[in-house]
Amino acid sequence: MRERITVRVGSRNTAKLEAVRRGLAPFFAQVEVLGVAAASGVDPQPLGFGEIIAGARNRARTSHSSGACDLGAGLEDGLVAFADVPGGWLNIGCCVLFDGEREGYGLTSGFEFPPACTRAAASSARTPVGDTFERVFRRPPDLPDPGPDAGPIGRLTGGALTRAERGAHAVTSAWLRFLHPLLYSGDAA
Numbered sequence: 357m358r359e360r361i362t363v364r365v366g367s368r369n370t371a372k373l374e375a376v377r378r379g380l381a382p383f384f385a386q387v388e389v390l391g392v393a394a395a396s397g398v399d400p401q402p403l404g405f406g407e408i409i410a411g412a413r414n415r416a417r418t419s420h421s422s423g424a425c426d427l428g429a430g431l432e433d434g435l436v437a438f439a440d441v442p443g444g445w446l447n448i449g450c451c452v453l454f455d456g457e458r459e460g461y462g463l464t465s466g467f468e469f470p471p472a473c474t475r476a477a478a479s480s481a482r483t484p485v486g487d488t489f490e491r492v493f494r495r496p497p498d499l500p501d502p503g504p505d506a507g508p509i510g511r512l513t514g515g516a517l518t519r520a521e522r523g524a525h526a527v528t529s530a531w532l533r534f535l536h537p538l539l540y541s542g543d544a545a
Contacts, residue, residue, distance in 0.1 A: 360386040363453075364425040366394030366415025371507055372431045374520035379451070379527025383535065394418035394430070401482040402434025408450045409461070416454040428454045429530075431523055435477055435485060436466070445474040447485065447508075451526035453534065462529025464522045467509055 361384045365376050368391035380387045395418070396402070396411035411432030420428025433449040446466035453460040469477075469485050472492050476483040489508045495501045499514040507519025533540045 358384050360384060360388065361427065362388040362390070362425045363427045363429050364390045364392050364419040364422055366392055366396075366419035366428065366430040368393060371505060371519040372523060375431060375451075375523025376429045376527050378520060378524035380531060382528070383531065390423075390425070392419040392422045394422070396430075396432055398432070398434075399482055401477045401484045402432060403437075403478065403482070404434070405436055405448075405450075408432050408434040408436070408448065409452070412450040412452040412461075413454075413459065416452040416459070420454045420456060426455065427534075429527065430454075431526065433464070435469075435474060437478075441468065443468050443471050443474055445469070445478065449523060449526055451523065451530040453527070453530040455534065458533060458537075460530040460533035462526040462531070464526045465517075467512070469508065 363376055365373055373389050373391050377387050377389045394415040397414040398407045398411040402408045402411055412430040415430025416428040430452045431449060433447055435445040436448050437444060438446055447469055448466040449464035451462045470492055473485045473488040476488045477485040486508060493511055502510045502515035506515055509522055510518040
């Protein structure tokens, strides 16, 4: 286990900062996470893998260049069209880790937002899915509500899966390229 890592995250969102801390904690004795305001460079409601990955990459590169650190991290969620999904869309997030030379990529699990949310997000107005979610979400009486900080996934699951935990999976997956540099160098057989 390495002793310490400093990561600048292209967001000040507490769930994204916690996702990076949790995602790298198994590999370091201490993970210092610093939030940085970093624009995604994509539409506020990303649609498709291309926009999601570009937004995460832009945030990672901007945060890395904002000051001394070992890694820049960018996390971006968006909707991806799937013809076989009843609502037509899954919300998927991407993490990009950048050390100044190499990039590592990881994705979150996908989930369906309520149809009213995805209709507004995929319309020409591209209303951010989270904005509509806050207006339409109604908690069933037998399901706990962990509150907005848990993210829509946290509220939909009653806290069984939070935004930070879901994002941590993408961070850990993005770390693989750095954890096994020889396997990902192109030289490994």
